Structure formats: structure tokens, C-alpha cells
Amino acid sequence: MNGKVSTTRTKLERGRSALGPALELVHTGRAPTRAVLTSELGVTRATAGAVAAELEALGLIRVDSRPGSAAGSQGRPSHRLSVRESGPVAIAAQVHADGFRAALVGLGGRLVATAPGCVTVTADPAQVIGEVVDDCARLLRDSGLRCVGAGLAVPSAVAEPEGTALNPLHIAWPAGAPVSEIFADCVREAGIPGPAFTGNDVNLAALAEHRHGAGRGAQHLLCVATGHRGVGGALVLDGRLHTGSSGLALEVGHLTVNPEGRPCHCGGRGCLDVETDPLAFLVAARREPGPEESLLKQAGDLLRTEYEDAAVRGAAEELIDRLGLGLAGLVNILNPDRIILGGLHRALLDADPERLRAVVADRSLWGRSGSVPILPCTLDHNSLVGAAELAWQPVLDDPLAALA
Amino acid sequence: MNGKVSTTRTKLERGRSALGPALELVHTGRAPTRAVLTSELGVTRATAGAVAAELEALGLIRVDSRPGSAAGSQGRPSHRLSVRESGPVAIAAQVHADGFRAALVGLGGRLVATAPGCVTVTADPAQVIGEVVDDCARLLRDSGLRCVGAGLAVPSAVAEPEGTALNPLHIAWPAGAPVSEIFADCVREAGIPGPAFTGNDVNLAALAEHRHGAGRGAQHLLCVATGHRGVGGALVLDGRLHTGSSGLALEVGHLTVNPEGRPCHCGGRGCLDVETDPLAFLVAARREPGPEESLLKQAGDLLRTEYEDAAVRGAAEELIDRLGLGLAGLVNILNPDRIILGGLHRALLDADPERLRAVVADRSLWGRSGSVPILPCTLDHNSLVGAAELAWQPVLDDPLAALA
DNA sequence: GCGGTTTGTTTAGTTGCGGCACAAATTCAG
DNA sequence: CTGAATTTGTGCCGCAACTAAACAAACCGC
Known part of the structure; x- marks a missing residue:
């Protein structure tokens, strides 16, 4: 019983350990100058200088040392740090009920190029993913930029580590489709370099909002959103997506928010899923629901134009009352310090922010948590940017190893 | 706009960075030999040797190099590592509805000494905490051992960073009592060295079970337990207690588990709190509830002796069905890889494990999560040991700095 | 007793980073 | 315009934590 099977795990991840954190600070816009980088990293100016120079040598950031660029306070102005314009990009792809979309995303969440790809999504995941990856490959070729990897956002929970889509019901894919494997295969066949990742769209939206949008600075960020049907949730803890032990955390759709509510396919009744999605809104407003892939737009337009x-x-x-009840339940369990809402939930928040906040405060037990800020999502294409974050992550964790 | 206010955060926490992880491995029993320590830390044998020697020099562990102690496989037997018997201890205290308790806890969660202190808890937190700290100080004096700090477990959510008990209702304390400050003051006045910490009893029980009991090895451990009244929850993520942004996470008592259930003081009805605690069980079994401070014992005895x-x-x-519904809701949100149950919930699991597992599997959406293991708590005095874990934590994080 | 195996120990680098001293670039006071 | 004050960038030294490699020690089976 001496030792273990593995002999001597070599530790080659030694190269300048502050490199990753430094890149993340620039990536998220929290280190506009080298002086800020120094204090944020908690290192000496010498170290921060070496780190910044190395990131510049890797072609990731730009260190602007020309004087006169910054003014305001006294003392020698610090060198400005920024994401390099023509630096590497990540491939981002998204599949949703009303089509798919491809993009190239640079550091800082900058959309470098997009391809709309407004094609109806068919029931065959391999075909859809193949098409969107073709769009990605074309974008990459046309740009001539270096690629660090690829990320895909799908409207379904993705089980880890298998990478299967468990409930892509609203886009008519078979439950359990191995989307992660399909995407990785397509990416490899298209000649796109780097690793490929797949994640749930709301999870990725939350990640993007945390780094570049309404979630910046939050330590416990809860995100809840509706697409056309159903409700998704996500939690970002200390800058990392919390997906649970097998990728299925924050499946918040089946919290009970209306004991007398309509039955849900989960076996209960009055679930958040069926009580607060666009279809529920249209039914409650006594309107005829249109086609499934435009429910969100229909409900959103109705809410904005006919609120009187x-x-x-x-x-x-x-719906606000029901949503508030669901959010209060989540607050009691997760105790987030910020909540952001997307899709129709965002529109509901915009329509009557005070009512929603009041319900959440009333039903989340402690006044302190009751006062948790609730904000709308601010980023365009947040799922797409989030998919790119997945691909960027290895670079953020260890730039030297990832770009080797 | 150059730099920040703070000048140059010095980084004096440099001393042998593998020391903390190594101590944690010995503390949790995951490094029985130096060879295992080497592979678990992922360092060379030379480094592991130096680290073990340093921990021994600090008086924390024992390195047993006498040959012949271990046999079984071929090759030179590795030195055995163990917690030092007469090493430092942490002070642990617990307040609950039927009295308080004090103990000294060594590394490895070893109870070195306990004082029962079976006194009725009064409505004055300062008085109760003062008495229990006196017991602690007496234990420490009698033992003659070194003390690294003190921890207190209370049956209430504790808001951070204020350290106030938000709902100590079942022990008749005023809501918002500054228990953390009271405890720290008492500890200081009693001449007990080291920092003082306060936490919720279920949280601390979960922490103790994760390190020394039924939760060992779990990465996402969910713990749910009932005392005499109400339900508490806790989550241990990657070895750290998840208490949310202000210490109020896992307040799971107000999940709706019975739409037609009895009203709850939270404003809803059919909450886990009022549907699955000992009082609910006694009422459902049509028995006369006894005094509040013995409800758990009464319900547990009834369940064990008159199950026919x-x-x-x-x-x-x-109750199993209601509890299962609540656990399923938590599984959908948190996606844990293990669930452990304490108090009456533990007794309910023992009574009919299959029924509980079936309900959770049926109502947690994905079969994969549905098969999450549900186990009973195994540690005696887990809240007490958990309170000690709080006090040990600084030592586990950085032994050199904490013992300086 | 002898190879094979696993572990402990010693020695000699390697390196990330703190500490320090000094140079550079700006503001402000006069 | 000049000089002091302030803040930042840079070069150099050294420490301390670690790796790598070679060797010694303690077990096994034959």
C-alpha cells in the first residue's frame, strides 16, 4: 500500500505563474494601466513589468508606453494596457430555436466578425452543427487571424463529462445528443486549431455578462433568462461558472412558484418553467401564440407596446409575481450578491422593476439578501461571447502553455 | 487616474507554499504515508520530505520512520504520517436547544476532551456564550495543550461579515444578536489565544462530515438536517463551505414541498421547514408533542421503535415524500455529487432508504443526478468538530503564519 | 545472497519574485 | 522657466521554493 500508481507527476506548469491572472485582468478591463496591474496582482512593479512585456511578446496585449496618453493625477503616467487589436481570436457559435450564428471573438469580448446564418434549425444536430462550423471556418479563413479554440452555445443542459444535450426539446433535437463530441469532430475536420467546448446558452451568457457586462465585479452572480420556451439559470462563483458535479446545476425551471398552477411535464404543477416563459405570458394576456421560434419576440413586443x-x-x-417567487427561492439557496435577467424576464424587469424587487425582498427571508440588486443583461450576443470565453479559458489560465 | 490608493501590498505569505496543502492532506487522512503525500501534492520526494519534516518541527504531525511498520507491497516502505497526539488543539463550542457543549479538538477531527455543560439555554446569548466559553477555558487549562483558536456553532443563520444570528428563534435568542462579536469578546477575556469564529451548526456539521465523515471525497456535498424545529442546509464545494455572499446560502427551509400544506411564517405554505421537521412528524403520526427541546429525540425514538x-x-x-421533493429541488439547482442527511432526516433515510431515493430520482430531472448517493451523517458531534475546523482553517491555509 | 522495486536523502541547479536603488515623466508651486 | 514632489518604469541582487539527478536504504521474491 505504498504510494500510488502514477509515478511522479511532473510539474511543467511553472512558467511565470502571474501570467494568467494578469491576462484575465486585462481581458476583463480591470487593469487599464500597468500601475493598476501591479496593485491588482499584488506584486512588485518589476514583476508586473516583466509579466506585461511577456504578454505583449505573446501577441495578446498591447503596452502603450508613449507619454502623454494619460493625464489627471500627478506623478509619472503609467503605461496603458489594452487588448491587441489583431491578436488571436476564439471561434464562437450558437444554436437557438430561430437559427444559428457564428462569430470570431477577441480578448476583451470584442466581436471581430459575425456571420448571421439565419437558417432554420433541423432535427439533426450533426447537420446543424456542421453548417455553423463551416460558417466559423469561413470567417476564420477570411480574417487571417490566429485561433485559440472554439466554443458552442446550445439551448439545453449539457451533461459533463459526456457532453450530451439532455433537454434540447425546443429545437427538436433528440435528448442525449452528443453535441460536445459532434462539435469537436466538426471543428477538427474543418481544420480549426485548438480545443472545442460546448455549454448551455444561459450559462455562457452569464459568464459573458460577468466578465464584460452587467455582472462585472459580482462574486456570486445569479442569471435567470427565458428564450422562447422554458427557463434557464446560471451561477458564476468567483469568476468561474458553477455547473455542479455533472454540468446540471441551476436547472431552475422546476421550482414551484404557483401551487394552483398548470401541470408541468416534470410531474409537478406551477413550475417556473411553465409559469414565466413567453408562452405563459401570451396565454395569460389572452393572445394567440404564434410560431414557437418567435414567441420571445411576440411576447416582448406585446409587453413593450401594449403595456397599457x-x-x-x-x-x-x-408573471412578475411568479418570477419573484422563483428568484426569492433561489436567493434563499444561493445568496447571490447580484441577479441579472435575460430574455422575457429582462423585459418584465424593465416593465415594472419595483414590483419584482418588492416580491423578491418580501419572500427571500432576510432583508439583507432581499436587497440584492436585480439588473437587466446588457451585452448583445452574450451567449456567443460566453461561448468564446470557454475557448479563451485555457489561455487565461496559462497563456504560455495554451499558446505553445 | 494612475494606480490606486493602496501603495504596494507587500506579500509576506511566502513560506513554503506546499505546507498548507500537505497539512490538509494529513488532517483529512488522505496522506497516510510520505509516498502518498508526494504523489498527492504532485511534487518531488525531496520537497515532500522537507515539507513533512517542517510540519513535524512545528509540532503538528508525526513522521514515523521506524521500519517494519508498513508492509504489503514491494519496495522500501514509506514513512507513516499521522497527526501528533499531544499537538495543538482548537476550542470548539456548540449551543443548541437542549444545552451547550464545549470540547478540545485536535488535528484530524480528534476529540481530545469534552465538557457536557447540560444547562438550559436562556434567552440571553451573552450569558450562554459566556458560560460555554468558561467551560472551554477550563478544558484548555486542564489539558495544558497549545490552542490555535476557537469556533462556535449556533442553530441559526449567521450573517457575514457582521456575525449576527438572524433566526435563532428556536433557542429564544433575539434575532440579529451579534453572536460572533460576543463569542470573540468572551474568548479574548477568557485568555484563550488565537482567533474566534462563529458559524451555523448545519454548515459546520457539513464541513466536519466532508473532512472526516460521510462526505469525504465529495466535491459537491449537500447536507440537509433537522434539529428540533426547522430545517437547515449546507453545501461544501471543493472542500470549502459555500455560505453565499453574506453567509445566508442554503437556507433551504422554504422550498415548497406540499402545495396543500400548512402555512409557514414566511408567507407561503407547505414549506420544507414546517413539513419535514420533528414536530411535523409527531403531528402526522397523531402523537402529542413533548417539550420543544426534546422533539428530535421523541420523534427519533418513535420512528425507530414503532415503525410497524x-x-x-x-x-x-x-415526510419522506416531502423531503424527497425538497431534495430533488436542491439537486436540480445545485447538482451535488453526494447528499448527507442529519437529525430526523437521517432517521427517515434509515427507515426507508429506497423510498427516499426513488422520490429524489423521480423528481430530479436527469437520471444522472437522480442517482446521486444519499447517505446518513456518520460523525458524532459533527457540529462541534466543524466548529473546530473553523479555528483550524488558518493553520491549514498557512501553518507558518498561523503558528508564528 | 542477489536482482528488482520503491522510497528516503543529498547535492546542484533553476526560477519566480521581493527588495532596493536609480532613472524617467509628469504635476504643482513659485 | 525652474525645482521640488510624486508616481512609475527598470536594472540588479539575492532569497527561497522547487526540480532534477544520482545515490543510499529498505523491502520483496527467488
Whole structure:
């Protein structure tokens, strides 16, 4: 019983350990100058200088030492740090009910190029993913930029480590489709370099909002959003996506928010999923629901343009109350320091922010948590940017190893 | 706009960075020999040797190099590592509805000495905490051992960073009592060296079970338990207690588990809190509840001795179904890889494990998560040991700095 | 007793980073 | 315009934590 099977795990991850944290600070915009980088990293100026120079040599950031660029306080102005414009990019792809989309995303969440790809999503994941990866490969070729990897956002929980989509029901894919493997295969066949990752769209949206949007600075960020059908949730803890032990955390759709509510396929009734999605809103407002892939737009337009209508307003208030109950339950369990809402939930927050905040405060037990800020998502294409974050992550963790 | 206010955060925490992880491995029993320590740390044998020697020099562990102690496989037998018997201890105290308790706890969660202190808890937190700290100080004096700090477990959520007890209702303390400050003051006045910490009892029980009990090896450990009244929850993520942004996470008592259930003071009805605690069990079994501070014992005895009684069994099955619904909700949100149950919930699991597992599997959406193991707590005095873990934590994080 | 195996120990680098001293670039006071 | 004050960048030294490699020690089976 001496020792273990593995002989002597060599530790080659030694290269300048502050490199990753430094890049992350520049990436998230928290280190605009070298002086700030120095204090944020908690190292000496000499070390921060060496780190910044190395990141510049890797082609990731730009160190602007020309004087006169910054003014305001006294003392020697610090060198400005910024993401390099023509630096490497990550491939980002997203599949949703009303089509798919491809993009190239640089450091800092900068959209370098996008391809709309407004094609109807078919029931065959391999075909859809193949098409979107083709779009990605074309974008990359046209740009001539270096690529660090690829990320895909899908509207379904993704089980880890298998990488299977467990409930892609609203896009008519078979449950359990091995989307992660399909995407990785397509990426490899298309000649796109670097690793490939797949994640749930709301998770990735939350990640993007945390780094570049309304979630910046939050330590316990809760994100809840609706697409066309169903509700998704995500939690970002200390800058890392919390996906649970097998990728299935924050499946918040089946919290009970209305004991007398309509039955849900999960076996319960009055679940958040069926009580606060666009379909529920349209039904409550007594409107005829249109095609499934445009429910979000229909509900959102209705909410914005006819809020004076009694039926619309009543439906909105009902949904706000239900959503508030669900958020309060999540606050009691997760105790986040910020909540951001997307999709129709964002529109509901915009319609009557005070009502939603009041319900959450009333039903989350402690006043302190009750006062948790609730904000709308601010980023365009946040799932897409989040998919790119997945691909950037290895570089952020260890730039030297990832770019070797 | 150059730099920040803070000048140059000095980084004096440099002393042998592998020291903390190494001590944690010995503390949790995951490094029985120096060879295992070497592979677990991922360092060379030389480094592991130096680290072990330094921990021994600090008086924390024992390195047993006498040959012949270990046999079984071929090759030179490795030196055995163990917690030092007469090493330093942490002070542990617990307040609960039926009294308080004091103890000294060594590394490895070893109870060195305990004082029962079976006194009725009064409505004055300062008085109760003062008495229990006196017991602690007496234990420490009598033992003659070195002390690294003190920890207190209370049956209430503790808000951070204020350290106030938010809902110590079942022990008749005022809501918002500054228990953390009271405890720290008492500890200082009693001449007990080291820092003082306060935490929720279920949180601390979960921490102790994770390191020394049924939760060992779990990466996402969920713990749910009932005392005499109400339900508490805790989550241990990657070895660290997850208490949310202000210490109020895992307040799981107000998940809806019975839409037609009895009203709860939170404003809802059918909450886990009022549907699955000992009082609910006694009422469902049509028994007369005894005094509040012995409800757990009364319910547990009833469950164990009269399970054949139809009313008792019916009540148990009803509570199991409600508990299962609550656990399923938590599984959907947190996706733990292990669940452990304490108090009456533990007894309910023992009574009919299959029924509980079936309900959780049925109502947690994905089969994979549905098969999450559900186990009973195994440690005696787990809250007490957990309180000591709080006090040990600085030593585990940086032994050199904490013992300086 | 002898090879094979696993572990402990010693020695000699390697390196990331703190500490320090000094140079550079700006503001502010006069 | 000049000089002091302030803040930042840079070069150099040294420490301390670690790796790598070679060797010694303690067990096994034959």
C-alpha cells in the first residue's frame, strides 16, 4: 500500500505563474494601466513589468508606453494596457430555436466578425452543427487571424463529462445528443486549431455578462433568462461558472412558484418553467401564440407596446409575481450578491422593476439578501461571447502553455 | 487616474507554499504515508520530505520512520504520517436547544476532551456564550495543550461579515444578536489565544462530515438536517463551505414541498421547514408533542421503535415524500455529487432508504443526478468538530503564519 | 545472497519574485 | 522657466521554493 500508481507527476506548469491572472485582468478591463496591474496582482512593479512585456511578446496585449496618453493625477503616467487589436481570436457559435450564428471573438469580448446564418434549425444536430462550423471556418479563413479554440452555445443542459444535450426539446433535437463530441469532430475536420467546448446558452451568457457586462465585479452572480420556451439559470462563483458535479446545476425551471398552477411535464404543477416563459405570458394576456421560434419576440413586443392594455398589464404582473417567487427561492439557496435577467424576464424587469424587487425582498427571508440588486443583461450576443470565453479559458489560465 | 490608493501590498505569505496543502492532506487522512503525500501534492520526494519534516518541527504531525511498520507491497516502505497526539488543539463550542457543549479538538477531527455543560439555554446569548466559553477555558487549562483558536456553532443563520444570528428563534435568542462579536469578546477575556469564529451548526456539521465523515471525497456535498424545529442546509464545494455572499446560502427551509400544506411564517405554505421537521412528524403520526427541546429525540425514538404502527409508518412515508421533493429541488439547482442527511432526516433515510431515493430520482430531472448517493451523517458531534475546523482553517491555509 | 522495486536523502541547479536603488515623466508651486 | 514632489518604469541582487539527478536504504521474491 505504498504510494500510488502514477509515478511522479511532473510539474511543467511553472512558467511565470502571474501570467494568467494578469491576462484575465486585462481581458476583463480591470487593469487599464500597468500601475493598476501591479496593485491588482499584488506584486512588485518589476514583476508586473516583466509579466506585461511577456504578454505583449505573446501577441495578446498591447503596452502603450508613449507619454502623454494619460493625464489627471500627478506623478509619472503609467503605461496603458489594452487588448491587441489583431491578436488571436476564439471561434464562437450558437444554436437557438430561430437559427444559428457564428462569430470570431477577441480578448476583451470584442466581436471581430459575425456571420448571421439565419437558417432554420433541423432535427439533426450533426447537420446543424456542421453548417455553423463551416460558417466559423469561413470567417476564420477570411480574417487571417490566429485561433485559440472554439466554443458552442446550445439551448439545453449539457451533461459533463459526456457532453450530451439532455433537454434540447425546443429545437427538436433528440435528448442525449452528443453535441460536445459532434462539435469537436466538426471543428477538427474543418481544420480549426485548438480545443472545442460546448455549454448551455444561459450559462455562457452569464459568464459573458460577468466578465464584460452587467455582472462585472459580482462574486456570486445569479442569471435567470427565458428564450422562447422554458427557463434557464446560471451561477458564476468567483469568476468561474458553477455547473455542479455533472454540468446540471441551476436547472431552475422546476421550482414551484404557483401551487394552483398548470401541470408541468416534470410531474409537478406551477413550475417556473411553465409559469414565466413567453408562452405563459401570451396565454395569460389572452393572445394567440404564434410560431414557437418567435414567441420571445411576440411576447416582448406585446409587453413593450401594449403595456397599457389591462390584460397585458395583468399578465405581466402575474408573471412578475411568479418570477419573484422563483428568484426569492433561489436567493434563499444561493445568496447571490447580484441577479441579472435575460430574455422575457429582462423585459418584465424593465416593465415594472419595483414590483419584482418588492416580491423578491418580501419572500427571500432576510432583508439583507432581499436587497440584492436585480439588473437587466446588457451585452448583445452574450451567449456567443460566453461561448468564446470557454475557448479563451485555457489561455487565461496559462497563456504560455495554451499558446505553445 | 494612475494606480490606486493602496501603495504596494507587500506579500509576506511566502513560506513554503506546499505546507498548507500537505497539512490538509494529513488532517483529512488522505496522506497516510510520505509516498502518498508526494504523489498527492504532485511534487518531488525531496520537497515532500522537507515539507513533512517542517510540519513535524512545528509540532503538528508525526513522521514515523521506524521500519517494519508498513508492509504489503514491494519496495522500501514509506514513512507513516499521522497527526501528533499531544499537538495543538482548537476550542470548539456548540449551543443548541437542549444545552451547550464545549470540547478540545485536535488535528484530524480528534476529540481530545469534552465538557457536557447540560444547562438550559436562556434567552440571553451573552450569558450562554459566556458560560460555554468558561467551560472551554477550563478544558484548555486542564489539558495544558497549545490552542490555535476557537469556533462556535449556533442553530441559526449567521450573517457575514457582521456575525449576527438572524433566526435563532428556536433557542429564544433575539434575532440579529451579534453572536460572533460576543463569542470573540468572551474568548479574548477568557485568555484563550488565537482567533474566534462563529458559524451555523448545519454548515459546520457539513464541513466536519466532508473532512472526516460521510462526505469525504465529495466535491459537491449537500447536507440537509433537522434539529428540533426547522430545517437547515449546507453545501461544501471543493472542500470549502459555500455560505453565499453574506453567509445566508442554503437556507433551504422554504422550498415548497406540499402545495396543500400548512402555512409557514414566511408567507407561503407547505414549506420544507414546517413539513419535514420533528414536530411535523409527531403531528402526522397523531402523537402529542413533548417539550420543544426534546422533539428530535421523541420523534427519533418513535420512528425507530414503532415503525410497524400504521400511523407512524404513514407519517414517515409522508415526510419522506416531502423531503424527497425538497431534495430533488436542491439537486436540480445545485447538482451535488453526494447528499448527507442529519437529525430526523437521517432517521427517515434509515427507515426507508429506497423510498427516499426513488422520490429524489423521480423528481430530479436527469437520471444522472437522480442517482446521486444519499447517505446518513456518520460523525458524532459533527457540529462541534466543524466548529473546530473553523479555528483550524488558518493553520491549514498557512501553518507558518498561523503558528508564528 | 542477489536482482528488482520503491522510497528516503543529498547535492546542484533553476526560477519566480521581493527588495532596493536609480532613472524617467509628469504635476504643482513659485 | 525652474525645482521640488510624486508616481512609475527598470536594472540588479539575492532569497527561497522547487526540480532534477544520482545515490543510499529498505523491502520483496527467488
